[in-house]
Amino acid sequence: MNLPPFKLERYFAKYEFNTEFLLCSSDCEAMSIADLLAIEEDASEKFQQVWLGYTESQGSPSLRVEISKLYETITPEDILVHTGAEEAIYLFMFAAFKRGDHVIVHSPGYQSLADVARATGCDVSPWRAREENQWALNLDELRHLMRTNTKGLVINTPHNPTGYLMSRADYKTIHTFAQENKLLLFSDEVYRESEYDPNDRLPAACDLGEDAISLGVTSKTYGLAGLRIGWIATKNKKIYERMASLKDYTTICNSAPSEFLAEVAMRNRQKLAQRNIDIIKNNLVVIDELFARRANLFSWVRPNAGSMGFPRLLKGDIENFCDDLVRKAGVLLLPGSMYDDSRNHFRLGLGRKSLPLAVERLEKYLNSY
C-alpha cells in the first residue's frame, strides 16, 4: 500500500497547537464535556455510569438510533459507526475498490478521498470544480471522465475547501448518472446541516438509492471533533458488511465514553448546529467587510454552507504569504497547495469564535504587506 503524506494534516501538525489564531480550521467551535452534558438534565449522572468494556462493533444501538434520525429511509441497522469520518473513508475505499478499477473524485478536496482510493491500486480521475463557475462541477466533464472500468464516484457537498453547496438539480443528475452507470456513489456529507438557509439542504445520498453511501461525523457542523465519532449510512449491505469486517483490523469498536457523548450530541444536534451556524454568520459579516476593503488583494466566492471558504490572493505567492503571516502575526491560513491548487487560493475557516480577533491581527499585517 502506498499512501503519501497527508499534506494538510502535516501542515497542521506543525502549527495547530502553537499558533495563537487558527483562521483556517474546518471544524466549528468545540465545547467542553461539562457544557455538552449540561444540555440534558440527567446526562452528567449517566455519563459516570458508562461501562468501559468493549462496545458493539457497529456502534451502540442507541447511538445508531439517534444517527438514523438524520435520514429519511435509513434504519439503525444501516449505520456503521467509526472512529471519525477518516476511518470510514479508509475502510470504504478498501471495501469498495481494487487494482484496475477507476474512480472519479470531486477536486480540489479532502486528500484521503482521492489518495486512499489510489492506495487500493485504482486509477483516480479528479473532477475539478472551478472558481470561475463559483466552484460548481461541470456535469459534461463527468461524462467525459467515464471509462469502461469506472466503479465509483466521490462527491463532497457542502464542500471542503470551498463551502460550495451543490444545486438540487445537479445533485439529482449526479445520482441518476451514478445509478444508470452502476457506480457506487460515496457522498461525503460531513458538513451537512450547516447550510446557511435550511431550505437549501440536499437530501442525503443514502436516501436516494441502494448504491449510495453517506458519510457523517460529529466533528464539523456539531463542533465535536474530539469525540472522533463518524459513520456511514447505506442500504448497500455488501459494502456495509465488508466495511464492518475490515473494521476488525483497525479499531474493532468505538470509544465507549465518546459513543455516549455522541448520542447526547446527536439527540440535540439542531441546537448544536444552530449555535455554530450563528457563529459562522457573524464571522461572515466580518469577512465580507474585510474582502470589500481589500478587493485589490483578494478574490472571494462567498460560500453558501459549511465552515470554510477558498479565497484567492491576487498579489504575491500564497505559500510565502501564509508562512510570513504565521511567523509574524500568529495567524494560520492554509495555502491551497495543500490541495494541489496552484492558483494562489487559501482556505479560510469560518467556524471559530476567535475569527474577529484573528482578522484584526491579519489586517494589521496587511497594512505592511
Ligand SMILES: Cc1ncc(COP(=O)(O)O)c(C=O)c1O
Ligand atoms: C470533507 C471531509 N471529509 C472527512 C473529514 C474527516 O473528518 P474527521 O477528521 O472528523 O474524521 C474531513 C475533515 O476535515 C473533511 O473535511
